Amino acid sequence: MSDYTVGIVGTGPHPDESDHDGYSMGYRHARSYRTVGGCRVDACTDVVSEHAKAFGDEFDLDGCVFTDLEEMLDTAEPDIVSICTPPSTHADLVETCARHDGVRAVHCEKPMATTFGESRRLVEVCDDADVQLTINLQNRCSDAAAEVKTVIEDGTIGDLERIEIGRQDLLQTGLHHIDLANYVMGDEPVEWILGQIDYPEEHVWYTDMAAEVQSLGMWEYESGVYALCSTGNGMDAVGSRTNRFVGTEGEIEFQLFDRYRIRTTKSGEWETVDVGGDHAQDEAIAVVVDALETDGDPIVSGERALGGTEIVFGVWESARRRSRVSLPLEIDDNPLEAMIEAGELPSA
Known part of the structure; x- marks a missing residue:
């Protein structure tokens, strides 16, 4: 080498x-x-x-x-x-x-x-x-993520129907989970996105990057698999730091560690699987x-990362348009910041 x-x-x-x-x-x-x-x-x-x-x-x-x-x-x-x-x-x-x-x-x-x-x-x-x-x-480089992807592809939980994501916000913390969803889906294209956000008070990362206080987003992959993402005050609807993969014969929950848990219609009980492996970083x-x-x-190429990034900006753009948006996304700005600057997000 x-x-x-x-x-x-x-x-x-x-x-x-x-x-x-x-x-x-x-x-x-x-x-x-x-x-x-x-x-x-x-x-x-x-x-x-x-x-x-x-x-x-x-x-x-x-x-x-x-x-x-x-x-x-x-x-x-x-x-x-x-x-x-x-x-x-x-x-x-x-x-x-x-x-x-x-x-x-x-x-x-x-x-x-x-x-x-x-x-x-x-x-x-x-x-x-x-x-x-x-x-x-x-996190898409971890052994646990690779095993979750393989288990789903092997049909252990049947046909994948829906992915659910819960995290603090979209662009800073939730991006890891959105990217994991894309990884499991083989970075398959997304057809459309529908989203809504709440920004009742200032919420920023790194002193200059706005983040929604709460959001709810939905999108559909090319193959027909749906994804739901709930952030902020609504993240517990899915579970904090959680990716849930729901299939016709079971489901998997993964929280960015070296283990995941799985429940199938055959077993009816949750089983925790320890994968181990090197640190994801x-x-x-x-x-x-x-x-x-x-x-x-x-x-972890830039092109793959752009897929998850597009979903985040797509949720914000859907909230700005008050309608569903089709991809590819044809915007250059940050819809959340634009709405904040324009005073279009009412305070609580």
């Missing part, structure tokens, strides 16, 4: 100093790269010099610590760049990396961006530059490196 060098963009504060684990994803990425043969973390950059220095000390980067991305790219010349900054910065950072001669792969944190147009842009600029783009929707980084080595099609 080739020896790939890695640069981390957006270290964030040390996890011990952070009040939100998502602000320190650079540490997670770096630790996962260390578990994969054939690559090493060589450099980092963060606009906060103290954060970059602490990261450099943690991972023994021997002075390859920067506060400017282009300086890091020119000096360290990494083969792979992991982007772990807030989503509003992703489009410009991905493009800067993709346009640099030395970069061969970009692995970007989710969500892809804060607008659908910029989310598409990530894929387009990397395609144009012939750079591998992957998005850190790591480690598995995702292994997929990134292996795909680069083999020129393969990574299961």
Whole structure:
């Protein structure tokens, strides 16, 4: 295997100093790269010099610590760049990396961006530059997710009829579960989406990314399988952090861990299945490196991530139009943010 060098963009504060684990994803990425043969973390950059220095000390980067991305790219010349900054910065950072001669792969944190147009842009600029783009929707890389997919394909719960999803919100937390639904469906196209949202008070991630307080979304896959997603105050209708796959002869519940539970019409009782396996984050980084080595099609590709992203923006667009929307989605903006700015979402 080739020896790939890695640069981390957006270290964030040390996890011990952070009040939100998502602000320190650079540490997670770096630790996962260390578990994969054939690559090493060589450099980092963060606009906060103290954060970059602490990261450099943690991972023994021997002075390859920067506060400017282009300086890091020119000096360290990494083969792979992991982007772990807030989503509003992703489009410009991905493009800067993709346009640099030395970069061969970009692995970007989710969500892809804060607008659908910029989310598409990530894929387009990397395609144009012939750079591998992957998005850190790591849970589809887990052994448990793979087994759930296989069990469903084997017909253990009969014909799959419906997928149910419950999570805190759509774009930040729910995207993992929507992506898992797409993974189980073989990233099958979605025909239409119908959605409604509630935004009675300010609700933001990363200081600048709005999220609905509650939503209810429904969509239909090309094969006729339906999906229902309930977030916020309604997530317990499905179960917090849950993907439920309902078939004609049983159902499966999966909550992003190394186990799932299954109940068939034959048994009538829930059975918990422990799968084990490596941590999903480690598995995702292994997929990134292996795909680069083999020129393969990574299961966390930007194109696949765009499918789940389109569903999120589709729910918001349906709420904006007050009608069902057909895909592909032909918008560039963020419907939720547009409605907030226009005062179209009444307060409670």
